[in-house]
Amino acid sequence: MLKYAIEVANMTKKFGSFTAVDNISFTVDKGEIFGFLGPNGAGKTTTIRMLCGLLAPNSGKGIVGGFDISKEEEKIKENIGYMSQKFSLYDDLTVSENIDFYSGIYQTKKETRQEKKEAIIKNAGLLGREKEITAHLSTSIKQHLALGCALIHDPKIVFLDEPTAGVDPISRRKFWKVIKDLSDKGITTLVSTHYMDEAEHCNRIALISGGKIIACDAPYNLKLKIKTIENMTPSLEDVFVFLVEKERRSN
Ligand SMILES: Nc1ncnc2c1ncn2[C@@H]1O[C@H](COP(=O)(O)OP(=O)(O)OP(=O)(O)O)[C@@H](O)[C@H]1O
Numbered sequence: 354m355l356k357y358a359i360e361v362a363n364m365t366k367k368f369g370s371f372t373a374v375d376n377i378s379f380t381v382d383k384g385e386i387f388g389f390l391g392p393n394g395a396g397k398t399t400t401i402r403m404l405c406g407l408l409a410p411n412s413g414k415g416i417v418g419g420f421d422i423s424k425e426e427e428k429i430k431e432n433i434g435y436m437s438q439k440f441s442l443y444d445d446l447t448v449s450e451n452i453d454f455y456s457g458i459y460q461t462k463k464e465t466r467q468e469k470k471e472a473i474i475k476n477a478g479l480l481g482r483e484k485e486i487t488a489h490l491s492t493s494i495k496q497h498l499a500l501g502c503a504l505i506h507d508p509k510i511v512f513l514d515e516p517t518a519g520v521d522p523i524s525r526r527k528f529w530k531v532i533k534d535l536s537d538k539g540i541t542t543l544v545s546t547h548y549m550d551e552a553e554h555c556n557r558i559a560l561i562s563g564g565k566i567i568a569c570d571a572p573y574n575l576k577l578k579i580k581t582i583e584n585m586t587p588s589l590e591d592v593f594v595f596l597v598e599k600e601r602r603s604n
């Protein structure tokens with residue numbers, strides 16, 4: 354039995370002389386909903402890509418589902434689901450073709466493919482629209498479809514990089530219900546977001562700024578820490594702004 358779903362120790366990623374991810378360390382428990390919060394360019398996507406075995410770190414160690422990100426990339430890809438920030442569905446394919454594409458790359462069992470496909474279509478609210486071109490779907494429906502595709506092979510660990518960007522509040526609630534249901538089944542989710550209401554739903558958050566983790570705790574505990582400093586009852590957004598500005602001043 355693994356101690357952690359994700360284990361990261363002293364991981365660094367440089368692009369030329371620029372350090373995008375700077376010596377980060379953290380662990381994520383099985384079934385945990387772990388949030389990545391941080392300003393644009395903080396290093397969230399770069400970290401997620403390294404944990405998915407898509408980008409090699411310059412130094413440090415990452416273990417995902419018991420597999421080493423630097424040596425067992427193929428095993429990692431089989432065991433995780435990944436919804437990327439910008440690209441996850443082919444816009445010019447139909448709904449049905451996109452699902453078939455993911456079934457193919459994840460090599461799901463032939464016997465259950467049709468059943469899974471129907472469930473994804475139903476959950477995304479796309480019954481009867483299977484032949485529509487994906488580009489024509491609304492953002493929220495497209496993101497629900499992308500989530501279904503990322504979960505098609507029943508992964509134990511799921512990486513969602515800003516999955517709800519541009520999605521309306523009602524659809525975001527529906528999306529987070531799926532994440533909570535996954536957590537109840539013991540599936541681990543690492544999710545990045547710029548929405549503070551979503552960050553509140555995470556069991557713990559890593560606050561990332563300038564490639565570093567500047568705080569990592571449960572939302573409630575993060576607020577308590579700032580409260581003792583500033584003598585006020587902060588929102589999570591106050592905590593975010595306070596800690597990021599403090600970190601920027603110190604550089
Ligand atoms: N392939 C690359 N080559 C050079 N620089 C890169 C590359 N990928 C990312 N970067 C840089 O690394 C930094 C971190 O980028 P990253 O995409 O990880 O940030 P992020 O926290 O996901 O931001 P956002 O909230 O905007 O999605 C940025 O300064 C970005 O410009």
Ligand SMILES: [Mg+2]
Pocket residue numbers: 397398399438514
């Ligand atoms: Mg990003």
